[in-house]
Amino acid sequence: MDNYTYNSPTLQLEGLNVSKDSIYPLFFFFFFSYLFIMVANIGIAFLIFTDKSLHQPMYLLFCNLIFNDILGNTNLLPRLLIDMLKPSSERLISYYECVVQAFTTHLFGTTSHTVLMIMAFDRYVAICNPLRYAVIMTDKMVIKLTISAWGVPLVWVGILLGLTIRLNTCRTLILNPYCDNPSLFKLSCESVFINNVYGFLFTVVLLTTSIGSLVLTYTKITVVCLTSKNKSLNSKALKTCSTHLVMYLIVVFNGISIITLHRFPQYTDFRKLCTILFHIIPGSLNPIIYGLQSKEVQKLFSKLFESKKIFPSL
Template identity: 30%
Template sequence: MIIENTTAFTEFLLAGLSDISELQVLLFVLFFGIYVLTLLANLTIILITWLSPNLHTPMYFFLGNFSFLEICYVSSTVPKMLSTLLAEHKTITYVGCLTQMYWFLLLGGTECYMLAAMAYDRYNAICRPLLYSVVLSRRTCLQLIFGSWIIGAVNASIHTALTFTLPFCANKINHFFCDIPPLLKLACVQTWANEVTVFLISGSVIVGSFILTIISYGKILSAILNIRLSSGKKKTFSTCASHFVVVMIFYGSGIFMYFRPKSSYSMDQDRLIAVMYTIIAPLLNPFIYTFRNSDVKAALSRLVDQIIITQKL
């Protein structure tokens, strides 16, 4: 349906995750399971870090906040995606689309700098252990988290405002959620200003935080190579390597998505890439960052034991 201007319609049509109708139910079951598992894993982390006094340290403070962020991040896109998989009319209201884009960009931008803050935390713990509690004070941790949310909010406000002031000639979004690239494809006018803004602002957010993260992991790697005990080196390297894999999935897919001209957008390909940083990365994060940690495993075991004892009483 061709639309004359933005005041002539009140909703968008979402193409969804797949155009093959026979796959809709299967995809719903698969991604519903992933969504529930992601929520349960992150809620468990929040509960453990809150109830375990021995986990009241900067590292777990960041992990608890990161888990809360992940719950919000995955919930900004997946519930609507699940509903469109089973719906006959895959629509989202104009206001709903605007709101979804704002929260997705806010949470995504916040996650970029939260990952950088967590890498900085690990750098101080491994490379400057004697100064760790001084450098990562409660106030500093709060400032890093608050700063991450501020950067995410500014990033989201700029892109959402610029995107939704464009006149749209069509209302079918060839994607499973409202994102910048598919909406730019619907614009009736030249979008070079939007593309330059995405490149500059998103470049500052994504690439800037990525560089900070890489610097921290680079220094950690250098410190690991100086560890004499092979067992200690292997354990620390394994932990940081797994962290780095998740970082590369999140940043790599995000950079690929937003750092291309509009003419090179391929929405079928981009939907697959978007799944990586909107669904797969949030699923992997709690298991990579937290559940492989021996302290968390011990705290989870104690919590389960307490629940069992309480039920018996």
């Protein structure tokens, strides 16, 4: 008969199962990935907030994505890096810290979808209603979109974790490199039927809403581009929308992969790697695709480099 520990205040993280030869290469890969994510995202955010020419709805909405990437990766990677250098028996975490990490993890994933949805709406207005863009995308609208992009995930994820913390736990091993909702409710010996139902509905509603809204948005944008003879409009639409669509597909693919792999225990190690890459890949690509591709940001960077070249000559 299994030995159970009921409602233990301390849990153990299984971590990544990698060979000794792979630990340090993987450690430095995660470390430099986190360093790049922080420097790139904070740098782009600093430029947006300090330069008035970038105080436009598109860039202000993009700041939500920056903050979400910083939050999601800071929640995961520093702790993961520390645990990688510890033996498995010392990878301990308190139950309440685990709940907070799980909440932040699911908030990051959900907000990734909602922020991309409001950014798609901004592109729709800019391309399909350019003459009314300034009237529609006011400061109040930007604030409303931002609140909805964070408020809805906060409520949904709050309910998700609320259903989990009501359960009594009888196990202490988290079968994951970090805490998430499935790993937490699997610690319980009680019925988790409600958790599975809500988790399923949560996923279906989120994916249906985000995919549906983006399909509708890009269908209308495509119709406008096909019926318009304005080459500059079509070029702008292709440039801004293609990158946005690529990032969205990456987020959706990673999310679906993680959900699917949860159903196949034989691919546990691959699932663990996917969950980590789900944080790293978007966080690394977002500042490059959305920030450095922008003409305004490119001009600011060129001015900075030109000023650095001038000062040494003085």
